[in-house]
Amino acid sequence: MTSLVEHPRRLHVVDPVTGAHHADYELADEAAVRLAVTRAREAAHWWAALDARDRRRHLLAFKASVTSRVEELAALVRAETGKSLAGAQLEIMLAVEHLDWAARHARRVLRRRSVPSGLLAFNQASSVEYVPYGVVGVIGPWNYPVYTPMGAVSHALAAGNAVVFKPSEYTPGVGVWLAQRWSELLPERPVLQVVTGDGTTGAALCRAEVDKVAFTGSATTGRAVMAACAERLTPVVIEGGGKDALIVTADADLDAAARAAVFGGLGNAGQTCAGVERVYVEQAVYEPFLAMLAELVRQVRPGAEPDAPYGPMTTPAQADVVRGHIADALDRGGRAVVGDAGSVRPPFVEPVLLADVPEDSAAVTEETFGPVLVVNPVADADEALRRANATSYGLSGSIFTRSRRRGLALAAGMRAGAVSVNSVLGYAGVPSLPFGGVGDSGFGRVHGADGLREFSRPRSVTWQRFRPAIDVMTLQPSASAMRRSLAMFSWRHGRR
Incomplete structure (x- = not known):
């Protein structure tokens, strides 16, 4: 975690478990951000x-440079977030897979393509080509400080843009480390730079005449980013979090579903935008599923x-949010199957499994961002789908x-940018699939061909092959x- 108390112009980063000093980083002001953007231009x-x-x-x-030092980067991720070694290593591996895909497929995806001209413009040959924006500003989160921002960084770079990356104030060292690896390869070409700082640095980046901004964080901050970018009509990509649901039908493999719920709900201490916070189970298998899930949760x-x-918890304030959601759910009539509000013992939160929680409680409607699973029964899959979709995320x-x-069929009806059937986060390891949300989860896409095009401007080109027989233009x-x-x-x- 980070404090700005000891020195007003420095980021003072400490270990989220012990509170011991880890490192200090510059707090880039508006002038420093604009200088980085000028160099990037x-x-x-x-x-x-x-x-x-x-x-x-x-x-x-x-990619090879990052891969060859994966243990060093994983240790840094652990030091700044407190996450498990396997969790740190996994997010790096996933990030590298997406970087590899973007690098290898950008030429094919973004090449100029001929398109039909139609009858009216029969004499014209037509094509669409994709050109880079120029400079892309990327504002990253702390929960997955490598995987999440690298989705935008990789595809923006592969599309031909320079990138100025502002990592979270809780994980500035990860951003600095990535920029250093680039600088070692091309020291005279600052195509990838990092500016460290807090929210004021991010706001400065939005206003520094970048050509596009990619942001990951809360929906509230996402709106502030959009407002700042609106001053210059700077286009944005927003990932604003989620309140993801898991639906378990009566014919499902309950053991597999329960294990997936544990992974999606408790992984990274529940500090995951895309995972599992709500579980809806058909009534016929609700009790056996709940018992199975409770047994697994108790082992963690x-x-x-x-x-x-x-x-x-990587950020100290999140423990209070988790405690408040648990207390609210129980006050409204939910029952604690495993753990309760007393499970919140900062900096750790032990797993909490809640059942029969009213749908209007904070634990159902708001991002908990902690290791809390809410499991509710439904009459059938249609009701499960309605409840899963009854969210702003x-x-x-x-x-x-x-x-x-x-x-x-259920996946087709789910209001979400990505859906996994018989797995959780299955799409995260598929580099060719786009990722992004709707509603308060944002808009725009990273990853895959759509991610490459997200950081490119389509340009239409025609050239006249011959004079038209009938000239009305x-x-x-x-x-x-x-x-x-x-x-x-x-x-x-005129005909149907």
């Missing part, structure tokens, strides 16, 4: 002018050890059923040209 011209194959070569060298204990299932969701047809077309054009128009479009 110059580098962007060079980077965009490179052949796509050359950009791929540099990006793969960057947080800790500071590298092999602990999960670590502490729409990031991702999960469904467990033995019927492929039923699972895909002129200031004063002839009467005969208009008669013939209208006749063709009526013939083509």
